[in-house]
Amino acid sequence: MVLSILRRTVSCNVVSSQRRYSSVNYLTAALAKDSKPIEAPLYVKKKKSTLAKQLRDKIEGLAISTKDLETKFWLEGEDVFTPQEMNQAQAFFNSADVELEWTIGNYEEIPDVKYKRLDSKRKSTLDNLDAFSKTEYHENLAKSRKTFGIAPGLIRTLPEVLLLGNTNAGKSTLINNLLVKKNANKIADYAYVSKRAGFTKTLNCFNIGGKLRLVDSPGYGEFGDEDQGTLVLDYIQKRERLAGALILIDSEAGIREEDINILSHLQENEIKHDVIFTKVDSVISKYYSRMNQLQKGSLDLEAFVEISKSYNDRIINHFEKSIESLPYSQRVFFSNSMTNKYTKTLSGYKQIRVAILQNCNQFQIPEEF
Numbered sequence: 366m367v368l369s370i371l372r373r374t375v376s377c378n379v380v381s382s383q384r385r386y387s388s389v390n391y392l393t394a395a396l397a398k399d400s401k402p403i404e405a406p407l408y409v410k411k412k413k414s415t416l417a418k419q420l421r422d423k424i425e426g427l428a429i430s431t432k433d434l435e436t437k438f439w440l441e442g443e444d445v446f447t448p449q450e451m452n453q454a455q456a457f458f459n460s461a462d463v464e465l466e467w468t469i470g471n472y473e474e475i476p477d478v479k480y481k482r483l484d485s486k487r488k489s490t491l492d493n494l495d496a497f498s499k500t501e502y503h504e505n506l507a508k509s510r511k512t513f514g515i516a517p518g519l520i521r522t523l524p525e526v527l528l529l530g531n532t533n534a535g536k537s538t539l540i541n542n543l544l545v546k547k548n549a550n551k552i553a554d555y556a557y558v559s560k561r562a563g564f565t566k567t568l569n570c571f572n573i574g575g576k577l578r579l580v581d582s583p584g585y586g587e588f589g590d591e592d593q594g595t596l597v598l599d600y601i602q603k604r605e606r607l608a609g610a611l612i613l614i615d616s617e618a619g620i621r622e623e624d625i626n627i628l629s630h631l632q633e634n635e636i637k638h639d640v641i642f643t644k645v646d647s648v649i650s651k652y653y654s655r656m657n658q659l660q661k662g663s664l665d666l667e668a669f670v671e672i673s674k675s676y677n678d679r680i681i682n683h684f685e686k687s688i689e690s691l692p693y694s695q696r697v698f699f700s701n702s703m704t705n706k707y708t709k710t711l712s713g714y715k716q717i718r719v720a721i722l723q724n725c726n727q728f729q730i731p732e733e734f
């Protein structure tokens with residue numbers, strides 16, 4: 366029974382495919398020999414979509430770029446980097462070896478701080494010994510260059526640059542953008558990144574080419590933790606090697622009260638710092654996504670040029686407001702560590718590299734040991 370049903374199905378299929386085949390033959394035969402192939406509606410459709418794509422590309426090119434923002438907000442002269450400064454900074458960062466040196470949750474545990482503490486304890490123990498109690502062992506101990514199990518490289522004095530900002534501002538992402546994964550020619554993944562605010566819990570120190578250190582920090586603000594806040598403030602107040610700080614502001618969120626507090630704190634402690642507006646891509650796409658809605662109904666490029674001008678003005682206005690709310694006049698940078706259809710390349714990190722090197726070069730490293 367099953368077999369016969371199967372056979373019947375098979376035979377039906379054969380018949381129908383033969384029919385289809387013969388009907389195609391029939392149509393072909395009906396065509397005059399020299400007639401041109403009929404243009405399928407599909408072709409017209411394809412042409413239309415190419416037009417729409419060209420238009421979309423043009424519209425995307427109309428969006429303001431981070432470069433435009435720099436031109437708008439950077440002061441002429443002192444803030445603009447020379448091509449030589451730019452090239453030197455890129456050469457340094459592109460060729461530097463990067464190493465995560467330490468990850469700590471308590472200021473006293475930073476390798477050189479710990480070493481200094483243990484070393485002074487050793488010295489005071491020896492100083493307090495009376496002459497009769499001193500043995501050869503103590504004399505050797507006094508001369509010893511013992512580092513208490515801490516790798517000597519970790520206590521070497523280098524200038525440090527701290528990345529600060531609200532949770533989720535993009536600190537760890539920017540660190541990865543500034544660094545290059547050697548031999549891989551791609552964005553590094555040295556620092557851990559997450560959508561979850563409050564992800565970085567410790568101070569994480571990266572040695573860059575044996576010349577400087579970049580320090581990632583736990584974010585402050587809504588999802589920040591009090592102990593982590595103490596850690597960061599301790600670091601700012603006590604760290605003699607701190608050559609400068611980068612304060613990251615999520616461009617969409619703008620400047621918040623905590624940012625103003627931390628900026629004032631840096632100012633009071635006379636620490637050089639720069640403000641970086643991150644996620645510029647998000648702001649641009651937020652304003653421009655409305656263009657997509659309009660785009661559905663029209664293919665008029667001139668109208669889009671006009672609309673894009675007004676969107677760009679609004680974006681400039683968005684940043685103007687943020688910059689005005691800074692507590693004092695301040696050098697600002699713009700960066701996007703992600704791309705989208707309006708912001709197609711990563712930007713800002715090259716200028717930030719120069720700022721980091723400037724801070725380190727101008728910094729007089731204290732003689733600590």
Ligand SMILES: Nc1nc2c(ncn2[C@@H]2O[C@H](COP(=O)(O)OP(=O)(O)OP(=O)(O)O)[C@@H](O)[C@H]2O)c(=O)[nH]1
Pocket residue numbers: 530531532533534535536537538539557558559560561562563564565566582583584585643644645646647700701702703
């Ligand atoms: N669109 C866009 N997203 C970004 C950018 N930078 C970071 N992000 C995203 O923002 C989220 C937070 O980034 P992180 O680098 O972990 O932020 P963080 O400041 O280190 O955060 P905490 O460690 O929690 O303080 C992640 O989902 C990133 O992918 C950017 O420039 N553009």
Ligand SMILES: [Mg+2]
Pocket residue numbers: 536537538557558564565581582
């Ligand atoms: Mg982080």
